[in-house]
Amino acid sequence: MRQVVQNFRSGDLRVKEVPAPGVRSGQLLVANVRSLISAGTEKSTVNVAKKGLLGKALERPEMARKVIDKALKDGLAETAQMVFQRLDTPVALGYSCAGYVVGVGAGVNGFAVGDRVACAGQNHASHAEFVAVPVNLCSRIPEGVDFDAAAYVTLGAIAMQGVRQAEPRLGELVVVIGLGLLGQLAVQMLKANGCRVLAADVAGDKLAMARQFGADDAVLIGDLAEATRVMSGGRGADCVLIAASTKDNGPVEIAGEICRKKGRVVVLGAVGMNLPREPYYLKELELRLSTSYGPGRYDPAYEEKGQDYPYGYVRWTEGRNMEAFLWLIQAGKVDVASLTTHRFGIDQAEQAYQLMMGGAQPYLGILLEYAGTPDSAAQPIAVATGVRSSALSFGIIGAGNHVRDRLLGPLQKIDSTSIRWICTSTGVNADALAEKLAVANRTTDFRQVLADPDTNVVVIGTRHGSHARMVIESLEAGKHVFVEKPLCLTEDELTQIAATYARKAAEGLRLMVGFNRRFSEHGAKAREFFAGHREPLVMMYRVNAGAVPPDHWVQDPVAGGGRIIGEACHFLDYMQFVCGSRPVAVRGLAIGSHSSGITSDQSILSFRFADGSVGTIVYAAGGDGSLAKERFEALGGGKALVMDDFLTTEFHENGRSRRFRSGKRDKGFSQ
Numbered sequence: 001m002r003q004v005v006q007n008f009r010s011g012d013l014r015v016k017e018v019p020a021p022g023v024r025s026g027q028l029l030v031a032n033v034r035s036l037i038s039a040g041t042e043k044s045t046v047n048v049a050k051k052g053l054l055g056k057a058l059e060r061p062e063m064a065r066k067v068i069d070k071a072l073k074d075g076l077a078e079t080a081q082m083v084f085q086r087l088d089t090p091v092a093l094g095y096s097c098a099g100y101v102v103g104v105g106a107g108v109n110g111f112a113v114g115d116r117v118a119c120a121g122q123n124h125a126s127h128a129e130f131v132a133v134p135v136n137l138c139s140r141i142p143e144g145v146d147f148d149a150a151a152y153v154t155l156g157a158i159a160m161q162g163v164r165q166a167e168p169r170l171g172e173l174v175v176v177i178g179l180g181l182l183g184q185l186a187v188q189m190l191k192a193n194g195c196r197v198l199a200a201d202v203a204g205d206k207l208a209m210a211r212q213f214g215a216d217d218a219v220l221i222g223d224l225a226e227a228t229r230v231m232s233g234g235r236g237a238d239c240v241l242i243a244a245s246t247k248d249n250g251p252v253e254i255a256g257e258i259c260r261k262k263g264r265v266v267v268l269g270a271v272g273m274n275l276p277r278e279p280y281y282l283k284e285l286e287l288r289l290s291t292s293y294g295p296g297r298y299d300p301a302y303e304e305k306g307q308d309y310p311y312g313y314v315r316w317t318e319g320r321n322m323e324a325f326l327w328l329i330q331a332g333k334v335d336v337a338s339l340t341t342h343r344f345g346i347d348q349a350e351q352a353y354q355l356m357m358g359g360a361q362p363y364l365g366i367l368l369e370y371a372g373t374p375d376s377a378a379q380p381i382a383v384a385t386g387v388r389s390s391a392l393s394f395g396i397i398g399a400g401n402h403v404r405d406r407l408l409g410p411l412q413k414i415d416s417t418s419i420r421w422i423c424t425s426t427g428v429n430a431d432a433l434a435e436k437l438a439v440a441n442r443t444t445d446f447r448q449v450l451a452d453p454d455t456n457v458v459v460i461g462t463r464h465g466s467h468a469r470m471v472i473e474s475l476e477a478g479k480h481v482f483v484e485k486p487l488c489l490t491e492d493e494l495t496q497i498a499a500t501y502a503r504k505a506a507e508g509l510r511l512m513v514g515f516n517r518r519f520s521e522h523g524a525k526a527r528e529f530f531a532g533h534r535e536p537l538v539m540m541y542r543v544n545a546g547a548v549p550p551d552h553w554v555q556d557p558v559a560g561g562g563r564i565i566g567e568a569c570h571f572l573d574y575m576q577f578v579c580g581s582r583p584v585a586v587r588g589l590a591i592g593s594h595s596s597g598i599t600s601d602q603s604i605l606s607f608r609f610a611d612g613s614v615g616t617i618v619y620a621a622g623g624d625g626s627l628a629k630e631r632f633e634a635l636g637g638g639k640a641l642v643m644d645d646f647l648t649t650e651f652h653e654n655g656r657s658r659r660f661r662s663g664k665r666d667k668g669f670s671q
Contacts, residue, residue, distance in 0.1 A: 001017070001018060001019075001020040001128060001129040001130050001378055001379075001427065002015050002016070002017060002018075002128070002129050002346050002347070003015070003016060003018050003092065003126065003127065003128035003129070003427065003428060004092070004093045004094060004126070004127035004128070004346075004349045004353075004368075005018070005090045005091070005092060005093070005428050005431075005432075006045075006046065006090065006091045006093055007090055007091075007432075008089065008090070008091050011046070013046065013093075013350060013353055014350065015346060015347060015349050015350060016428075016431060017381070017431075018128075018427035018428055018430070018431040018442075019380065019381055019427035019430050019431065019442055019443050019444045019445075020129070020130045020378030020379075020380070020427060020444065021130060021131065021132035021378075021425075021426065021427060021444050022103075022132070022444050022445050023103030023104065023105045023132060024105050024132060025105045025106040025107050026105055026106070026107050026108060026134055026135055026304070026305065026306045027105040027108070027132045027133060027134050027135065028101050028103065028104060028105065028108065028111055028117065028119075028132070028133055028135060028138050029101070029102050029103030029104075029105070029130060029131075029132050029378075030097070030099045030100065030101055030102065030117060030119055030130065030131050030132075030133060030138070030372075031099050031100050031102045031129065031130055031370070031372035031373065031374075031376035031378075032097050032098070032099040032128065032129055032130065032131060032370040032372050033098055033099040033100065033147040033369070033370055033372040034097065034098050034099070034147040034148055034150070034151035034367050034368065034369060034370070035094050035096065035097035035098075035125070035126070035127045035128075035151055035367070035368045035370070036094075036096045036097070036151040036152055036154070036155065036365065036366070036367055036368075037093075037094070037127070037352060037353070037356065037366040037367075037368065038094075038095065038096060038154070038155060038181070039180060039181060039356055039363065039364065039365075039366065040180055040181070040182070040245045040269070040270075041095075042093055042094070042353075042356075043356055043357065044245070044270070045091065045093065046093075046353060046356075046357060047357075089429065089432065090428050090429065090431075090432040092123060092126040092127075092128070092426065092428045093126060093127055094125065094126040094127035094128075094368075095120060095121055095122045095124070095125050095126065095154055096118075096119075096120055096125055096151060096152065096153055096154030096155060097118070097119050097125045097126070097127070097131060097151055098116070098117065098118045098119065098141060098147045098150035098151045098153065099116075099117065099119070099131075099147070099370070099372045100114060100115070100116060100117075100372055100373060100374045100376065101113055101114060101115040101116075101117055102130070102374070102375070102376050102377065102378075105135075107306070108135045108306075110135075111135070111138070111140070113374070114374040115140055116140065116141040116147070116150070117138045117139060117140055117141060118138070118139050118141055118150040118151070118153035118322060118326060119131060119133040119137060119138050119139075119153070120133075120137045120138075120153055120154040120157065120293065120318070120322060121133060121134070121137040121154075121303065123426070124137060125137065125154065127346070127349060127368055128427075129346065129370055129372065129376075129378070130376075130378045134303055134304055134305075134306060135306050136296065136302055136303060136306050136308060136317075136318075136319045137303060137318070137319065137322075138319075139153060139319065139322040139323045139326055141326060142326055142327065142330045143330070144330050145326055145329050145330050148336075148337065148340060148367060149329050149336045149337065150326060150329075151367060152181075152185075152325075152329075152336045152339070152365070153322050153325060153326060154293060154322075155181050155182060155185060156185055156321075156322070156325030156326075156328075156329075156334070156336070157293035157294060157318055157321040157322045157325055158182060158268070158290075158292055158293045159181075159182045159185035159186045159189060159243070159268070159325075160185075160189060160293070160294075160321045160324060160325055161290050161291070161292065161293050161294040161316075161318075161321055162182070162186060162241055162243065162266055162268035162290040163186055163189045163190060163193070163241070164290075164294075164316060164321075165266045165268075165288045165289070165290045166190075166239045166241050166264060166266045166288070167239075167264070168190055168193050168194075168195045168238075168239060169195075169238070170193070170194040170195070171194060171195070171196070172195050172196070172238040172239060173195070173196045173197075173198065173228075173231055173232050173237050173238050173239075174190050174195045174196070174197055174198070174237065174238060174239045174240070174241060175197075175198045175199075175200065175224070175228060175237045175239070175240045175241070175255075175258060176190070176197060176198070176199045176200070176210075176215075176241050176243060177200050177201075177221070177224070177240065177241070177242045177243065177244050177251050177254070177255065178200075178201060178242060178243035178244030178245065178251070178269055179199055179200075179201040179203070179206040179207070179209070179210050179218070179243070180206075180243065180244075180245065180364070181339060181364060181365060182243040182268060182269065183199065183201070183206075183210075183243035183244075184206075184209060184210060184213060184339060184364070185334065185336075185339075186241055186243055186268070187199055187210050187213045187214065187215050188213045188214060188333070188334045188335065189328070189333075189334065190241075191213070191214035191215070192328065192333040192334070196216050196231065197214065197215045197216055198215065198216060198217050198218075198219070198224075198227055198228060198231055198237070199211075199215040199217070199218040199219075200218070200219050200220065200221050200223075200224040200227075201218075201220070201221065201244075202220065202221050204220060205362055206218075206364075207219065207220070209338070209339075209364075212338065213335065213338075216231065217231065221250075221254070224254060224258060225254065225257060225258055228258040229258075232260065235260050236258055236259050236260030236261070236263060236283075237258050237259050237260060237263060238259075238260060238263055238264070239259070239263060239264040239265070239266065240255040240258060240259055240263070240264070240265045240266070241266045241268055242255060242265070242266065242267050242268060242269055242271055243268045243269045244269045244271055245269045245270050245271070246269075246270075246271055246272065247271070247272050248271070248272050249271070249272035249273070249274045249275075249276075250272075251269075251271045251272075252265065252267070252271060252272065252273060252274075252275055252276075253276050256275070256276055256279035256280050256283070256285060257279055259279075259283060259285055260283070261283045261284065262283065262284050262285070262286070263283065263285055263286070264285070264286045264288060265280075265285055265286070265287050265288070266288045266289070266290055267287070267288070267289045267290065268290045275287070292318070293318040293321055293322070294316055294317055294318035294320075294321040295309060295314050295316065295317045295318065296309065296314075296317045296318040296319065297318050299551070300551050300553070300556075301551075302317070302318075303318075336365070339364050339365040340364075340365040340366075340367055341362070341363045341364045341365055341366065342355060342363055342365075342366045342367070343366075343367045343368075343369055344366070344367075344368055344369065345368070345369050345370075346368055346369065346370050349368055352366050352368065380443065380445075380448065381441070381442065381443070383441055383448075383452065384420075384440035384441050391416040391417070392414075392416060392417040392418070392456065392457050392480075393417075393418055393419075393420045393454055393455050393456055393457065394411065394417060394418065394419045394420060394421070394455070394457045394458070394459055395419075395420060395421035395423065395449035395450075395452070395455045395457070395458045395459070395479075396408070396419060396421060396422050396423065396458075396459050396461070397421075397423045397446045397449060397458055397459065397460050397461065397462060397470060398423070398424065398425075398460060398461035398462030398463075398484075399422060399423075399424050399429065399430075399433050399461060400461060402461065402484065403459070403461035403484070404433070406516075406669045407459065407461065407514075407669065408437070410669055410670040411459075412437070413670075419437060419439050420439065420440065420441060420452070420454060420455050421439065421441045421442070421443065421448075421449045421452065421455060422434040422437070422439050422441070422442045422443075423442070423443050423444065423445070423446050423448070423449050424444065425444060425462075426444065427442070427444050430442040430443060430444060446462075446470060446473075447473070450473060450474060450477035450479060451477070455479065456478075456479060456480060457479060457480040457481075457482065458470075458474045458479045458480070458481055458482070459482045459483075459484075460474070460481065460482070460483040460484065461484045463553055463559050463560060464486055464489060464554070464559065464560050464561045464565070464566050465489060465556075465558050465559045465560065465561065467483050467484075467486065467487060467488055467489075468487070468488035468489070468490075468493035468494075468496065468497060470483070471483050471487065471488070471497055471500075471511065472496060472497060472500050475500050475501060475504045475509055475511065476500065476504075478504075478507075478509065479509070480509055480510045480511075481509075481510070481511045481512070482512045482513075482514065483511070483512070483513055483514065484513075484514040485513055485514050485515055485566070485567075485569050485570060485573075486513075486561065486565050486566055486569050487513045489557075489561035489565055497511075515569070515570060515573040515574075516570075516667055516668040516669050517570055517571075517573065517574045517577075517646070517667055517668050518573060518574055518577035518668065519668030520646055520662075520666045520667050520668035521660070521662055521666050522643050522646050522649045522660070522662065522666060523574060523577060523578070523668060525649060525651075525660055526578045526632075526634065526641055526643065526649065527577060527578055527580070529639065529641055529651055529653075530578060530579070530580075530634065530636065530637065530639065530641075531580075533636060533637035533639070534637075535636050535637040536579075536609070536611055536612035536613040536614070536636060537578070537579045537613040537614075537615075537634050537635065537636035537637075538613070538614055538615075538634070538635045538636060539575045539578065539579065539613065539614070539615035539616070539632070539633065539634045539635075540615070540616050540618070540632070540633045540634075541571040541574065541575060541615065541616070541617045541618070541630070541631075541632045541633075542618045542620075542630070542631045542632075543567075543568070543571060543617065543618065543619045543620065543629065543630055544620055544623040544624075544625075544627045544628065544629050544630075545563065545567070545601065545619060545620060545621050545623075545629070546621060546623070546625060546629075547596065547621050547622065548563065548601065548621065549596075550596055550597055550598055554566050555598060555601070562600050562601065563600070563601040563619070563621070564588075564600055564601065564603060564605070564619065567619075568603075568605065568617055568619050571617045571619075571630075571632075572605075572607065572615075572617065574632065575607065575609075575613075575615040575617075575632075575634075576609065578632075578634055579609055579611060579613040579615070579634075580611070581609040581610045581611035581613055582609060582610050583607045583608065583609050583610075584608055584609060584610050585607065585608040586605065586606070586607050586608075587605070587606045588603055588604070588605045588606075589603060589604045589605075590602060590603040591603070594622070596621075598621075601619065601621045602619065602620055602621050602622055603617075603619050604616060604617070604618055604619075605617040605619065613636070628644055628645035628647075629645055630643075630644075630645050630646065631643065631644055631645065638653065638654075639651070639652065639653045640652040640653075645665065646662065646665050646666050646667050647661065647662060647664075647665055647666075648660065648661045648662075
């Protein structure tokens with residue numbers, strides 16, 4: 001399928017042929033008919049991408065600080081490699097579209113193939129022929145509303161949430177600053193709400209449109225103070241809604257000047273927020289911010305998992321704002337047809353962005369057009385034919401940061417290996433990585449990899465909750481399997497994998513889990529140091545893991561299984577490798593109440609091993625990042641060992657000590 005993609009490192013923007021998404025649980029697969037270019041947000045995104053490294057750092061200082069901290073900790077070379085890897089990750093543009101449902105995922109109710117829907121959401125409702133969108137970000141298009149109008153649904157919901165935050169009352173005077181798409185939509189909604197509206201902008205050509213949409217007056221920003229005085233009879237505006245986009249503090253400054261005492265200022269756009277204290281303090285003004293398109297935004301449980309908020313307690317979620325906006329169009333309360341100034345076919349999308357970035361021609365609403373129909377079907381990219389070019393021909397299933405940063409480089413250096421497939425959840429990422437590595441095949445469906453007879457090994461690096469299913473299906477398909485830890489999340493899954501592997505191992509297939517630390521030089525030397533001893537070891541592994549937000553996928557019991565299963569298994573494996581014996585008993589103790597609400601990732605885990613050795617993992621998420629992440633100690637047989645963060649290992653024996661230091665942090669990935 002064709003999709004608009006931008007390389008964030010170079011700024012290069014193109015329409016590319018990428019694999020279409022599959023229909024997944026909780027999602028709708030939609031064949032786009034129209035999508036809307038959001039001039040404000042997308043222009044900003046494109047501008048940042050076109051800047052050099054310094055410009056990008058100045059735009060995102062918080063990310064620059066993280067890069068500096070990593071360089072101090074891990075070295076400049078490793079940090080630079082990570083940074084360029086991230087920058088080379090393509091960006092899918094667009095977040096507002098409309099089309100036909102052509103696939104319904106498991107667990108989705110209320111939608112059927114052939115339904116007309118409007119869709120929202122970054123990384124979902126993008127400029128592409130097919131999009132996979134979570135159900136809570138889809139709204140059925142009512143009768144009488146065409147695809148052109150429905151494609152405005154995201155911008156409409158954003159404007160509506162800003163108006164809701166303003167809490168306009170019948171007859172109030174509301175000032176709208178900024179007359180781009182959001183401002184023009186807000187003007188119409190405020191008029192539908194029975195308000196008097198004064199609109200303002202720095203561009204004179206947008207004032208006439210605001211008047212067309214019902215604004216009682218529209219003025220240049222320099223004339224706003226006087227216009228407000230006249231319309232309010234010297235009392236000031238009841239509310240000021242800022243829909244401008246600027247780093248300047250001008251909008252919030254003038255809002256404080258023109259608002260009445262105890263008035264309201266609502267920030268809808270991205271503007272400077274250094275408030276002048278005096279007018280806000282003396283008038284006791286109320287400052288409110290509007291979070292995108294309403295309650296549910298940025299909540300993975302709502303947006304990704306389809307968990308709706310109770311109607312009686314959260315009346316206006318982002319999904320219900322989308323529905324209300326479409327109703328306003330149907331009822332003739334909001335006119336979006338007049339906002340559309342340009343149309344381009346998806347093949348001409350680059351011209352649309354050139355128009356937007358050039359500034360030589362006025363524009364407002366820019367629509368991209370597609371040939372979507374109720375029976376559209378995504379065509380898979382043709383598989384490269386021919387016999388595999390090496391003894392081991394790999395299919396990479398899941399290529400997140402860990403796989404790209406740690407596994408692909410060492411894998412490519414191994415003789416008699418080749419990568420035949422890249423499979424990721426989005427076609428954009430699959431295509432970009434395959435192109436970078438000169439891999440012939442790319443897909444979003446892992447079963448296409450398993451069906452290829454010329455692929456004999458798969459690397460599974462997806463989210464933890466999918467590991468067991470993919471491991472079993474890969475073995476059944478006759479593939480050797482390397483799966484990132486953890487192997488699975490439940491005992492039932494482990495039992496199923498063991499039964500499958502027992503059969504397939506007899507056929508010569510191999511299954512390996514990515515417990516890399518045992519393959520480091522530090523692990524090998526520790527094993528050798530204690531080799532031959534017959535006394536049990538006492539071991540302690542302290543992990544300064546750092547905090548992970550409660551809503552991160554790894555904390556989810558279904559998708560990630562939690563950090564103990566997801567990562568602490570590494571440290572248990574290292575202990576059993578050093579002592580040469582398997583664990584036979586375990587006891588865990590988590591901390592008490594914690595501000596994050598998570599206690600399981602702050603735990604002490606104690607193990608007894610078959611040879612009598614004991615070991616404790618201290619897994620802490622509440623420490624400071626200046627302390628090294630990992631420290632391992634082992635004592636027994638008249639010997640002692642201390643390993644610090646896979647940089648140094650000290651060996652103590654017969655009253656003497658020696659130290660091994662690796663040139664860089666060696667966690668065994670290259671082995």
